[in-house]
Amino acid sequence: MLLPGETGVxxxxxxxxxxxxxxxxxxxxxxxxxxxxxxxxxxxxxxxxVRGALLSLRDAEASLIEVETERVVGK
Amino acid sequence: MKATVYSEGLVYALxxxxxxxxxxxxxxxxxxxxKVGNYPGVTIERKEGEFYSQHGVRLRVIxxxxxxxxxxxxxxxxxxxxxxxxxRPDTPRPDRIVCVVDASNPERNLYLFTQILELGVPVxxxxxxxxxxxxxxxxxxxxxxxxxxxxPVIPMVASQKKGLVExxxxxxxxxxxxxxxxxxxxxxxxxxxxxxxxxNLAAAGIVAATASPLEPLYxxxxxxxxxxxxxxxxxxxxxxxREQLEREVPGWEDRLVAARYxxxxxxxxxxxxxxxxxxxxxxxxxxxxxxxxxxGWLALAGTLGFLFYxxxxxxxxxxxxIESGFSAxxxxxxxxxxxxxxxxxxxxxxxxxxxxxxxxSGVIVFLPQILILFFFIGFMxxxxxxxxVAFLMDRIMSRVGLTGxxxxxxxxxxxxxxxxxxxxxxxxxxxxxLITILVAPLAACSARLPVYxxxxxxxxxxxxxxxxxxxxxxxxxxxxxxxxxFCFAWLFNRKLLPGAxxxxxxxxxxxxxxxxGNIARQMAGRAWMFIRRAGTVILGLSILxxxxxxxxKLRNADGSLSEDKSAALAHSAAGRLGHAIEPVIRxxxxxxxxxxxxxxxxxxxxxxxxxxxxxxxxxxxDDDDGTRRLRDRLAAERRPDGTPVYTPALCASLMVFFVFAxxxxxxxxxxxxxxxxxxxxxxxxxxxxxxxWLLATAAYQLISTLSS
Numbered sequence: 001m002l003l004p005g006e007t008g009v010x011x012x013x014x015x016x017x018x019x020x021x022x023x024x025x026x027x028x029x030x031x032x033x034x035x036x037x038x039x040x041x042x043x044x045x046x047x048x049x050v051r052g053a054l055l056s057l058r059d060a061e062a063s064l065i066e067v068e069t070e071r072v073v074g075k
Numbered sequence: 076m077k078a079t080v081y082s083e084g085l086v087y088a089l090x091x092x093x094x095x096x097x098x099x100x101x102x103x104x105x106x107x108x109x110k111v112g113n114y115p116g117v118t119i120e121r122k123e124g125e126f127y128s129q130h131g132v133r134l135r136v137i138x139x140x141x142x143x144x145x146x147x148x149x150x151x152x153x154x155x156x157x158x159x160x161x162x163r164p165d166t167p168r169p170d171r172i173v174c175v176v177d178a179s180n181p182e183r184n185l186y187l188f189t190q191i192l193e194l195g196v197p198v199x200x201x202x203x204x205x206x207x208x209x210x211x212x213x214x215x216x217x218x219x220x221x222x223x224x225x226x227p228v229i230p231m232v233a234s235q236k237k238g239l240v241e242x243x244x245x246x247x248x249x250x251x252x253x254x255x256x257x258x259x260x261x262x263x264x265x266x267x268x269x270x271x272x273x274x275n276l277a278a279a280g281i282v283a284a285t286a287s288p289l290e291p292l293y294x295x296x297x298x299x300x301x302x303x304x305x306x307x308x309x310x311x312x313x314x315x316x317r318e319q320l321e322r323e324v325p326g327w328e329d330r331l332v333a334a335r336y337x338x339x340x341x342x343x344x345x346x347x348x349x350x351x352x353x354x355x356x357x358x359x360x361x362x363x364x365x366x367x368x369x370x371g372w373l374a375l376a377g378t379l380g381f382l383f384y385x386x387x388x389x390x391x392x393x394x395x396x397i398e399s400g401f402s403a404x405x406x407x408x409x410x411x412x413x414x415x416x417x418x419x420x421x422x423x424x425x426x427x428x429x430x431x432x433x434x435x436s437g438v439i440v441f442l443p444q445i446l447i448l449f450f451f452i453g454f455m456x457x458x459x460x461x462x463x464v465a466f467l468m469d470r471i472m473s474r475v476g477l478t479g480x481x482x483x484x485x486x487x488x489x490x491x492x493x494x495x496x497x498x499x500x501x502x503x504x505x506x507x508x509l510i511t512i513l514v515a516p517l518a519a520c521s522a523r524l525p526v527y528x529x530x531x532x533x534x535x536x537x538x539x540x541x542x543x544x545x546x547x548x549x550x551x552x553x554x555x556x557x558x559x560x561f562c563f564a565w566l567f568n569r570k571l572l573p574g575a576x577x578x579x580x581x582x583x584x585x586x587x588x589x590x591x592g593n594i595a596r597q598m599a600g601r602a603w604m605f606i607r608r609a610g611t612v613i614l615g616l617s618i619l620x621x622x623x624x625x626x627x628k629l630r631n632a633d634g635s636l637s638e639d640k641s642a643a644l645a646h647s648a649a650g651r652l653g654h655a656i657e658p659v660i661r662x663x664x665x666x667x668x669x670x671x672x673x674x675x676x677x678x679x680x681x682x683x684x685x686x687x688x689x690x691x692x693x694x695x696x697d698d699d700d701g702t703r704r705l706r707d708r709l710a711a712e713r714r715p716d717g718t719p720v721y722t723p724a725l726c727a728s729l730m731v732f733f734v735f736a737x738x739x740x741x742x743x744x745x746x747x748x749x750x751x752x753x754x755x756x757x758x759x760x761x762x763x764x765x766x767x768w769l770l771a772t773a774a775y776q777l778i779s780t781l782s783s
Contacts, residue, residue: 015329019578021296024332025144026580027183041368042470045579052180052211054358054583056466058473061578 002036008067009033019061027051034067086135087246088169090155090191092184093141094459094584095177096203098593100233101138104243111600115165117150117304118500118749120600128247137169143183145190145293149503153304159194160290171251173242175201178208178215178230179585185339188224189257193289197251198226201242205230207585211356223342225255234590257338265331268323269295272316281309295320296328358459358585365463375467378460379486385447386490387521393443401436408432425625426618434617437679438610441493441741442602448487448494449601452501453594455483459584461501469579475561476568478504478579481511485560488518489553492742493609496749497601506572512749513759514563516742517735519556522680526733527552529684532706534726548730555734563762605745612744620678620740624649641692649674663732663768664725664775666714676738683733724782728775736767 002008010032013020027050028034035049045058091097102109105124112121122138139158140151147153154163161168174191176184181202191198202208202215221228227245231238245251269288276291277284294305295317305313320327364370405428410416418424455461465479472481480502488495495515502508531548629637629646637643644650645668653670660670668690676683684705691708712720737743737760746756 013329015326019580021146021328021332022143022148022578022580024329025146025186026582027186027336029333029336037362038366040366040466040470041371042467044470044473045466045581047362047366047466047583051182053183054362054585056462056469056579056581056583058469058579061580 002034002067002069004036004038006069007033007035008069011066011068013066014064017064020064023057023061023065026055027053028065033070034065084133084135085171086137086167086169088159088172089136089138089175090159090172090187091141091175091201091203092143092177092187093582095141095175095184096233097141097175098138099590100173100175100201100203100231100242101136102592102596103233103236103239105136111604113604114154114163116751117154118751119151119154121166126243129244130247132247134246136173137166142187144187146296147293147304150304150505151503156293157304159191160286160293162290169196171197171199171246173199173201173246175203175233178202178205179211179213181208181213181215181343182336182339185343186335189335189339192224192226192254193256195253195287198224198254199242199245199251200224200226200228201233201238202228202230203233206232206235206237207587220342223255224257225252227251234588257342258334264324265320265327268320272320275316276309276312279309279312281305281312291316296331356585361586362463362583365460366466371463371467375464378455378464382448382451382487383490385451386444386487390443390447390490394440397436397440397443401432401439405432422625426621429625430618430621431614433621434614437617437741438606438613441491441605444491445494445497445602445605446598448490448498449598450594452483452498453597454589456501457587457589457594459586462581462583465579465581466583473579475564477507477510477564478502479581480579481507481564484511485515485518488515488520489556491520491522492516492518492739493605493745496742496745497605499749509750509755510564510567510572512746513567513755513762514560516737516739516746516759517556517559517563517763519553519734520680520739522739523552523733525681526676526683527730529687529705530726530730530733532703533709533721534723534730552730552734555731559735559766608748609741609744612747613741616740616744617678620649620675623647623652624675640689644671644686644689659768662775663728663771664722664779665729666720669729673732673736673738678740680733680738722779722782724775724778727778728771731774732767732771734767735763735770737763 010028010030012030013024013028032050037047037049037054039046040056043059045056046062047054047056048062049055089097089101101122101124105126108126109122109124113119114121119140124136124138125133126136128134137158139155142152142155144152145156145159147156157163158166159169159172172191172194174188176188188198188200200220202217202220205215208215215228215230217228217230227248229238229242229245231242233239266288269291272291272295273282273286273288276282276294277286282290282294294313365374406416408417408424408428409420416424418427452461455464461483464483467479468482469479472479481499484495484498484502486495487498492515495518496512499508499511499515502511527549528545531545534548624644624647626648627646629639629643631637637646645653650667650671652674653667656670656674657665657667660666660673665673668687671690672683672686675686687709688705691705691712709721710719714720743756743760746759747753750756
């Protein structure tokens with residue numbers, strides 16, 4: 001589980017869910033580095049940085065992605 | 076011999092991810108030689124243009140919708156898939172493909188390119204926005220890339236036309252090499268399963284017997300069970316093929332994606348020099364403010380406030396020109412007592428002035444609002460702010476099953492539902508788009524305002540309505556409209572179109588300077604489409620309504636035409652219809668005179684005020700005095716038993732009716748246009764007007780009971 005500002009590496013994404021297949025196609029694969037940039041002001045959705053692009057996805061999808069925290073940026 | 080490869084009218088397809096600058100490139104290539112239309116059956120723009128090659132040969136270019144993958148997840152992507160696979164009878168299969176990638180984000184952009192390379196058609200790769208990529212520390216070795224992919228690679232900055240000549244030279248080449256696919260997309264077991272799937276699909280007539288196995292691949296790996304643009308019978312077949320493939324090769328789809336990214340990674344490893352460390356970009360800095368918990372909302376409120384200022388105030392100026400232009404024309408035709416008009420008095424003149432001209436002006440008068448709203452939408456999309464608005468608003472819209480993308484169409488409908496419904500085109504999910512279109516006309520549009528003001532004035536006895544009370548009631552009416560939008564969106568989401576809520580996966584593109592040329596083209600395209608498609612329906616219905624309120628004519632005892640306009644209107648078909656619906660509207664407190672007003676207000680809500688003026692023989696003048704005179708006349712109106720007609724209960728009932736009722740031919744025409752059937756506008760008419768009647772009746776009965 002990442003916190004805003006943290007970077008991590010994707011460990012697993014459940015297979016088979018159509019919305020997650022699209023996330024895979026947009027480059028979220030096991031081993032890919034992702035940065036949790038921020039939450040929207042109302043808490044959902046979240047903004048992540050992956051392969052040089054900024055993506056917004058909802059908690060419902062984001063929470064399915066298992067991530068290993070790489071290092072804490074700042075603080 | 077080469078003429079088969081390179082001939083007059085060779086068709087190029089332009090493909091790429093959203094936000095890769097494809098449209099800018101298309102405009103730079105084809106200039107004004109463009110045709111914009113629609114793909115039949117769907118609301119997706121079909122853009123085709125042409126230009127002359129270095130050798131003076133005419134080349135056709137089809138600008139396909141932006142897409143992330145050939146595994147279609149939206150109707151836009153289904154169009155791309157179907158055109159590239161030659162599945163659309165209305166569009167020729169492209170002979171060659173220009174694939175545009177955003178050079179500042181090469182990995183993700185090249186994913187679609189790896190799929191394009193396998194189609195067996197010559198490909199040209201355009202690395203667009205190389206200037207941005209260089210600033211971000213990315214450099215490309217163009218020759219090595221070209222060698223690796225086996226295709227010409229053209230670095231470009233399309234917005235500055237840099238590299239355009241090189242691209243045209245490449246597109247003019249007699250022969251292009253066959254691309255080298257980055258990987259074998261189909262490992263042996265998948266290929267076997269796909270070939271069997273193709274046989275089944277071909278037997279059912281879904282694909283041609285000669286189709287490449289890629290065709291079943293992209294049909295089967297679609298993301299949505301409805302498989303956009305595919306016949307329902309075929310969907311079951313495809314579903315079957317998908318399950319079979321999954322049984323034979325579990326996890327094949329996800330593994331294929333991973334294999335593509337591995338291949339892209341390997342191809343880029345050798346040629347792209349990565350920056351030592353990425354510094355904060357302009358986009359990062361802007362987002363810290365524009366998506367901030369406090370500043371983000373303020374920026375959004377400021378932007379939308381400015382939009383409303385434009386739509387409510389500035390739009391009055393061109394609307395004034397249009398209206399005075401048309402009334403000057405009408406004056407020329409009718410003439411005055413001194414100067415004879417162009418046409419003699421009579422039915423034909425009445426048809427021209429009251430039917431045709433008022434119908435045409437009723438169409439043209441929407442143009443300023445449509446142009447302003449689409450300028451704004453174009454500006455927000457082109458700069459990249461639009462995606463941020465969806466990001467900020469998504470949480471609120473998700474409560475009723477929509478996404479942040481529905482916010483702007485609904486907000487815009489508070490000015491006018493016509494451009495609001497058209498703006499729903501920006502929503503990819505057909506289900507979300509339909510729900511948005513169905514609820515958008517509940518938003519309190521500006522045409523309701525004169526009716527509200529008249530009814531508020533009539534509601535409150537005395538000379539002047541106290542400002543706080545006026546504001547309070549108005550706010551309540553607007554709030555009722557918003558409540559209606561959310562309640563019905565929730566209801567439709569649950570009951571009418573149940574299904575999995577769409578996952579909002581949205582790219583937040585890097586901010587950039589907008590291209591006013593692109594925006595102007597889009598504005599002109601939308602305006603023209605409105606005039607051509609919806610305008611004709613609005614004009615026809617306006618003439619029909621004119622006929623209903625003119626015929627049959629009222630004659631005096633001596634056979635001459637009656638001069639009494641009020642009596643003539645009561646005598647006409649519309650008047651009789653008013654009488655006919657009286658039993659239906661009586662529970663909400665209305666009589667047949669109001670019935671005529673309600674019927675005529677179907678042309679446009681504000682017509683209610685002028686019709687009431689005619690019915691009560693009040694000189695209709697579009698100013699405060701006119702409203703006041705009409706108000707006084709309404710207050711004096713009595714029932715046969717001597718009690719006042721316009722009681723607070725009736726005024727409240729009418730207000731509630733106008734909040735919810737679908738009384739706008741233009742909106743009906745646009746919804747018909749945007750949903751491609753009469754089913755949804757008629758459903759909308761039924762549910763909105765039904766709700767209006769129920770709630771108006773409830774309001775009337777409740778207030779009458781309480782006050783008696």
